[in-house]
Amino acid sequence: MSRASEPLLSVQGLEKHFPVTKGLLKRQVGAVRAVDGIGFDVVKGETLGLVGESGCGKTTTGRLITRLIEPTGGKIVFDGRDITHMSQGRLRPLRRDMQMIFQDPYSSLNPRHTVGAIVGAPYRIQGIKTEHGVKRAVQEILELVGLNPEHYNRYPHEFSGGQRQRIGIARTLALKPKLIIADEPVSALDVSIQAQVVNLLEDLQSELDLTYVVIAHDLSVVRHISDRVAVMYLGKIVEMADRTDLYGSPMHPYTNALLSAVPIPDVRRRSERERIRLQGDVPSPLNPPPACRFHTRCWKAQEICRKVEPPLTALAPGHQVACHFPENLSGDAPPAPAAGQEKEPGTISPVS
């Protein structure tokens, strides 16, 4: 995998607060802090996985990067240009390089358009001339994603779920983008079809030198396709690391809990497995817990977790964690600066 030093996409302190209004005058009474200050870089050719439970802000993040919604704070730099508040008109030429794959192949394709019209739409909108005409170009892409080019004149309802997802991918690829944001690209598909689409995404990446941001809730799928993974909880990134580090030695208690909650198809070890069971549900992003947002469900939470928000710091090379009491910490790693407080788990008596 080629890795240029310059990131293709750089996100800093990105925020999206959806206003909550009340009454006739639409007075703002609060905000849903869907994404609350996240930052990451994606270098060319790599795949970043964004995982988290529903309501953690992963989809909003995808939509912010593609500027489908307007960020309320932070900065997005794509291919060297600041696109945070760029006008839609100026953004349009850039959209060629940045495309999105949607979750639901049933609602993301217009049922009244033929496959040819759907996959050809990017050429029309961007006003791109192709050498042998749009039809030829579309058919080549259909072939690339494993569809029959003769299906050019068919309608979406004539295809199965997996084939529709391929149509969506073909549309995404039409303009040879550099970056693809895939929001739950396989979660609506059957198991056997999921694997086909995952393999297709991987093949296309090596063939066309694509960069992916894959948003998904399925931790096994994310591990399979990502180079690096960021775990989100209530609008924040709590841990970000290389795939091997994150799955092999997760440091944040939430990541540990998520991983141990995944059912494993191994009947021999089902009774022996050590499990961490989180209590309750994810709190509402309308009123997130103060300081460390995970402290309400965390079994390691101490007084400091309720008072001081842990910053996202690199505790090992390329492994960032936002926690006061990280796990799997190797001895030589620098301890996290914790606002002048003693950080040893044993020294602070738990507050019940």
Add this chain to the structure above:
Amino acid sequence: MTFLELKDLRIHFPTDDGLVKSVDGLSFTLERGKTLGIVGESGSGKSVTSLGVLGLHKGGRAKISGEIWLDGEELVGASAEHVRKLRGKKMAMIFQDPLSAMHPYYTVGNQIIEAYRIHHDVSKKVARKHAIDMLARVGIPQPDRRVDSYPHEFSGGMRQRAMIAMALCCDPELLIADEPTTALDVTVQAQILDLMRDLQRDFNAALIIITHDLGVVAELSDDILVMYGGKCIEYGSAEDIFERPEHPYTWGLLGSMPRLDREPTERLLPIKGSPPSLINVPSGCAFHPRCPYAERTAGRSETEVPELLETAGGHRVRCHLPGERRRAIWEKEVMPNLEGTS
């Protein structure tokens, strides 16, 4: 006497486009205190089976034949009235999406009370007390307050708990859970699976869990039934299915699934093609157009429907390949590819 027994169950739906054979000759048995996992992709007939057992196809257009024996009673020929008396008390169901399975206009408590009072001649007050007990039993905090909440006031995990409380309120002996955790987040899914395991032990019910997620099945099931195109293609203990699977479709499912407990594989090994249409089920073995080993059956897979035959101690497989060949293919060709390389 077996507690639940299905004999050659067929559920067909006549449509304008042809006969949809959703379930086509399904047989299995299940004892009290045991869990059966039914696995299959969409359209394999797993949900239609569960609705059939509960008698929820009656009055519809479905053509049902075969036999369903529940604790010595035959259900296919029984009157709708009789099956309704059994439903709720003797057998109950947990649906996938609690938001659409619960009535949005009634409080959660009222819905449990209604179910309880249909089967028990008690006052509203006693029923309400029982509803609160049930909500507490499934781990809903402050049940005496939450009993008056509406479904939309619950989170997804809480709603699923409430639905489990509703299903268990009359102490059913057979519980069918149709994709009980598919709509839930993974940490909540783990809570619900734990809860179902505990409750089943306490209530000693027979549990059928229907899902497409092999991980969920592996967590709970004693026995596993794999469905494809309306038929059972492999049946066996959880160990049989996960450690010595013999049907190429089961191999395909295992190869399609990335696993967290193994080193990541370079590539997934998907099944080619897509699940069959139930109107035009392929001739012979329904899986043959997608099967990488079909040519090794000398054309039989295209013409003959294979029988579901026992290979060893309760492990049954519907495949034309001879048993030794299947085991050799699994050991030499399939299993090595499933193990990851670091």
